[in-house]
Amino acid sequence: MGLLAFFVTQSLNALSQAALLFFLGVGLTLIFGIMRIVNFAHGTFYMLGAFVGYSAARLTGSFWLALALAPLAVGIVGALFELGILRRLYRRDESAFLMVTFGLALVLTELIRLGWGPEALQVEAPSVFSGIVFVLGEPFPTYRLFLAGAGILVALAIWQFLERTRLGLLIRATSQNAEMVHALGIDVNLVRSAVFGIGCGLAGVGGVLAAPLVTASIGMAAEMIIDAFVIVIIGGMGSFPGSLLGAVLVAFVQVFGEYYLPDLALAFMYLVMLLVLVVRPGGLLGKEA
């Protein structure tokens, strides 16, 4: 394998991983930006997306329908949780949110275990992306190219949504000054429900897209949530571009770190996070820097 081919294929690998990390990180950061809560159940919504995606793909016979239906279902579950539980806690301190989202993670995990069983389940990549292409003479899975492309498209779509739509404007305004938005006659609670639902739905997208790579399994939430927190801390809590930057940075550090210094593979991500916290405690694009 030539050096150029190596760097190009590894970079594509990193981008495909960055896409999955971004789907999780962006929801986490949007929710924090608006509601100032750390959603410990976010990884579980990602896992729920994978399992619902598995069932939807089996029932409909279509990965694409599963990709549309599962995030919708996860988003609805998230919005209902906000409406039913979180809304009652906004006057409490932050520890209440930690406890209740952590509790939700435990309950959802057990419900998934009861509903789908303890074994990992296979979700096949869509047939159009099940083969390989040759990139500079090296085989590369088309599904990973699709992931990288999907990540870029969704990032652009979220950016446009936040910048160009009324709900996007309200989200940005609420994250800056919720009381002022409320004073202007806007139902801030509705914005919060929408953001929580959208954030969880995006985690669901990540879960469905990750399933052909890692299978739908009970352990997948715990394996991913730490990375998602690291991304948000690196990028800056509440910053949309920060979550994108954090996801790309973490993915590249992991992919190239594992290659050159595999014994330190686990440490790299945390070293980057430590470095960022020392230099810019609020994260690279965070407001409190």
Add this chain to the structure above:
Amino acid sequence: MKPAAKMTRRNVAGLAAGGVAAAASPWVVRRAYAAEPIKIGAPLALTGPLGSVGQQLKRGCELWVKWQNQKGGLLGREIKLLLEDTGGNPADAVRKAQEMVERDGCNIFTGITLSSEALAVVPKLDEWNAIFVSSDNGDGRLTAESFVPNFFRGNVSAPMGARAVSLFLRTAPYKSFYAIGMDYAWGRNSVSVFESEMKQAKKNFIGSVFSPIGTKDFSTYITKIRQSGADACYVTMAGDDYNAFLSQAAQYELPKKVQLLSEVVDLTVPRAVGDAALGLISSMRYCFRVDNPKNKEFVAIWEKEYGIPPDNNEGEQWQALQILAAGIDKAKSTGTKVLRGALETIEIDDINGIVPIRKCDHQAVQGGTVVKLVKAEGFSYPVPEIIATFPGDKTVPACNKMTFED
């Protein structure tokens, strides 16, 4: 019209007898288990990346305890299973086991899932005055440099699994090898034994790499395997990591270029990844297709309860408990010292045929089985086909050793 039942003396007597029997039934049950129950502690990794292995061990323990209690327990005593989840964390495994000792008075353990957990627990056995019959722990050190007298290994060890694959490879066409293992005690131990075996067989061992437990993206590792130019790659993985590795390797079409070999494979893996596991050659610690009457009986019991064949670790857990039961029967006691003495000279004839415990290092001596995952009628996923077997005297290392001389 049907005549009304008359309250005759006979009826009254019958009712009275029935009432006495009903009232006495709890006493009858209690009387059947007059003594204290035998407590078996199983601090299992039910969650975490190796949760699927822990779940297998749990099913194995639960069905065995149910089956044994239906036969009247052991020594006329009911068997009580104590289950806890360690999450695969060695510190938690020690803490939960210690709680079972102090809170429940438990002195018998099994099912501890990860070798790293077992290596953390065994130094405490003497202090706890407890016996631990391993059903899953592969790390060779447990019967070598880390061996303690209260530890028994009822399962095939990592050196034994690696040896079976190595013996198969002596006559296979592959010449150069690479290896990947999960980065913890078992993965490193298994790869080191395989490396030693390949070098001894004058094969070209190119190198190895270890992935942290919980790795999600194996693209870099797959790149390394491809770059090595090896004919075959030895894989020491389990649980979620194994599923992710095989899924992604198939997406890179790695098996078309490199034959994947493995120290052990559970049926949960081909069930989770489907055709991505097709063609994998692996040692198996227990294979439901072993052809002997005891195994057929076990498979029937298992399928009646769970509706699917028993998996690798489920069979191993069953065997470990059968060894323990034979020891308790022989000792006529669950006292640690007497039980240890009995277990040291035990021999069972069970699902894997005749398996004796070796007194020198408490290893269960059993043969090696090499399988290939193939499509078979009646199964929607690839299943193991036995392609080679080796006797125990070829696959078990010398006492307190992890490598082989020949």
